[in-house]
Amino acid sequence: MLKTAPRPQGTLSPPLLLTSLAGLFREWLPQQRWFAAKGRPLTDLAVVSMTELHPGCLHLLLRTGHAGSPAHCYQLILGMREELPPRLHHAVIGRPSVGPLAGLNVYDALRDPRSTGLLLERLRVPGAAGPLRFERDARTVVPAGLAPRLLDGEQSNTSLVYGDSFILKLFRRIQYGVNPDLEVPWALAGEGCARVPAPVAWFWTTEPRRTTLGVLQPFLRGATDGWTLALRSLAAGEGFADEAYELGRATAEVHAALAAALPTVTLGHVQVELLARGMTERLEAAARAVPALRPYEPALRTAYRALADLASEGGTALTAQRVHGDLHLGQFLRAPSGQWTLIDFEGEPARPLAERRMPQPPARDIAGMLRSFDYAARSIPPAPGPTRADQTPPPSRWSPEWADTCRAAYCAGYADVDGHDPRTSPVLLRAHETDKAVYEAVYEARHRPDWLPVPLAALDQLASDASL
Numbered sequence: 001m002l003k004t005a006p007r008p009q010g011t012l013s014p015p016l017l018l019t020s021l022a023g024l025f026r027e028w029l030p031q032q033r034w035f036a037a038k039g040r041p042l043t044d045l046a047v048v049s050m051t052e053l054h055p056g057c058l059h060l061l062l063r064t065g066h067a068g069s070p071a072h073c074y075q076l077i078l079g080m081r082e083e084l085p086p087r088l089h090h091a092v093i094g095r096p097s098v099g100p101l102a103g104l105n106v107y108d109a110l111r112d113p114r115s116t117g118l119l120l121e122r123l124r125v126p127g128a129a130g131p132l133r134f135e136r137d138a139r140t141v142v143p144a145g146l147a148p149r150l151l152d153g154e155q156s157n158t159s160l161v162y163g164d165s166f167i168l169k170l171f172r173r174i175q176y177g178v179n180p181d182l183e184v185p186w187a188l189a190g191e192g193c194a195r196v197p198a199p200v201a202w203f204w205t206t207e208p209r210r211t212t213l214g215v216l217q218p219f220l221r222g223a224t225d226g227w228t229l230a231l232r233s234l235a236a237g238e239g240f241a242d243e244a245y246e247l248g249r250a251t252a253e254v255h256a257a258l259a260a261a262l263p264t265v266t267l268g269h270v271q272v273e274l275l276a277r278g279m280t281e282r283l284e285a286a287a288r289a290v291p292a293l294r295p296y297e298p299a300l301r302t303a304y305r306a307l308a309d310l311a312s313e314g315g316t317a318l319t320a321q322r323v324h325g326d327l328h329l330g331q332f333l334r335a336p337s338g339q340w341t342l343i344d345f346e347g348e349p350a351r352p353l354a355e356r357r358m359p360q361p362p363a364r365d366i367a368g369m370l371r372s373f374d375y376a377a378r379s380i381p382p383a384p385g386p387t388r389a390d391q392t393p394p395p396s397r398w399s400p401e402w403a404d405t406c407r408a409a410y411c412a413g414y415a416d417v418d419g420h421d422p423r424t425s426p427v428l429l430r431a432h433e434t435d436k437a438v439y440e441a442v443y444e445a446r447h448r449p450d451w452l453p454v455p456l457a458a459l460d461q462l463a464s465d466a467s468l
């Protein structure tokens with residue numbers, strides 16, 4: 001028997017697999033950064049699909065049930081070996097004691113260069129494996145044998161860099177359907193928009209229905225993301241207005257390309273009222289989930305009411321189009337040449353896919369960036385000096401002037417390309433900023449509780465502005 005292959009390969013069925021792995025999954029899944037149901041007890045596990053990628057390596061879609069909330073689906077690639085070399089010890093999920101995998105080491109194969117190298121081979125050559133389909137843009141050559149490395153960052157998904165030439169993003173929480181992170185960059189590439197890396201290869205599943213699972217795109221070597229650069233500027237006490245202005249220009253260019261490539265719609269007053277109602281409902285749901293939000297709820301509602309009132313006064317006809325959907329400083333990469341590129345068109349991972357793919361006012365993205373300048377200004381790295389072990393980083397010091405200057409420069413850059421200055425629509429912008437900060441409070445409460453004070457401080461400000 002191969003030292004790497006699970007024993008009863010031929011007879012391994014999804015229910016049998018779970019007799020071995022259910023207990024381990026219950027422990028391991030909630031510890032993963034990308035696991036979106038943290039704090040909600042896992043009541044149920046089911047295998048949606050199971051495909052052998054190569055001997056000893058299984059592709060899984062796993063459905064997780066949670067008390068009182070809808071089921072989730074996660075993409076896993078599992079390795080199984082009798083003996084695990086020390087370099088893979090950090091990837092281990094566990095060693096089942098029962099079922100067909102008893103005695104084998106089961107591990108996260110996305111941390112195993114052998115498996116991730118073979119995954120790239122799959123993507124290089126169009127084809128199928130069970131329900132999985134591998135496709136590529138024949139115009140781009142992907143060389144064989146590029147060395148894989150896992151990006152180990154704070155990520156909603158898992159990304160692998162191949163030979164510093166390509167990056168593969170595997171979606172972890174799967175929602176059935178076409179992922180905008182493939183759809184939108186593909187449409188933008190067709191439009192000739194050079195601000196977004198064009199997809200090179202991708203894979204999807206037919207089970208239970210056509211669903212995007214991963215996208216390969218060119219890796220921007222030597223690029224630094226906007227969040228890192230913003231924090232550097234803050235730590236050095238330097239301004240960031242020139243970069244913020246360029247980011248505004250880049251956003252407007254991408255918005256123009258999106259409006260040309262994908263459908264746009266005019267929102268009449270009924271739709272604007274629905275937009276405001278959606279925001280109000282998200283606030284209500286957020287206040288149920290994050291008790292710290294509750295004191296601000298009544299004042300924050302006024303931002304949404306103002307938007308609805310504007311519509312009923314007949315003064316608003318908004319244009320909606322496809323947008324980025326989760327725009328923040330970390331989604332912009334600056335190449336050594338100084339050119340800003342935009343990545344990660346997935347939208348807010350917690351929102352239903354259908355909602356993420358709907359046309360929305362561009363103010364949504366603009367508000368995301370304005371919030372991000374505020375985030376950076378409230379997360380200044382502590383001044384050098386002795387730190388105590390029990391100190392949590394953000395927020396440390398807060399620089400409102402830095403944020404105000406960046407926000408103004410960003411809007412000015414946007415206006416230079418678009419012709420419309422977002423600041424001339426304050427009601428629309430404020431409603432979207434409030435909606436974003438509410439989303440952030442839920443996101444932080446779930447994923448990074450130490451950061452919750454950052455959006456809460458902004459909500460406090462937005463709420464007190466409302467009561468003036």
Ligand SMILES: Nc1ncnc2c1ncn2[C@@H]1O[C@H](COP(=O)(O)OP(=O)(O)O)[C@@H](O)[C@H]1O
Pocket residue numbers: 151153154155156157158159167169197217218219220221223225330331333343344346
């Ligand atoms: N084309 C690219 N070139 C270079 N780095 C990239 C590229 N795409 C993504 N990255 C890096 O990978 C990180 C995660 O990518 P992202 O698409 O934002 O994933 P997630 O949705 O999991 O947050 C980014 O913050 C960036 O550092």
Ligand SMILES: O=P(O)(O)O[C@H]1O[C@H](CO)[C@@H](O[C@H]2O[C@H](CO)[C@@H](O)[C@H](O)[C@H]2O)[C@H](O)[C@H]1O
Pocket residue numbers: 154155156157227326327328329330344348349368371372373375376440443
């Ligand atoms: O992982 P994604 O990039 O898809 O986005 C999620 O995680 C982001 C944090 O990594 C989160 O962004 C929030 O924190 C940023 C600082 O780390 C800040 O710049 C953003 O303005 C703030 O929204 C994002 O909301 C979330 O969807």
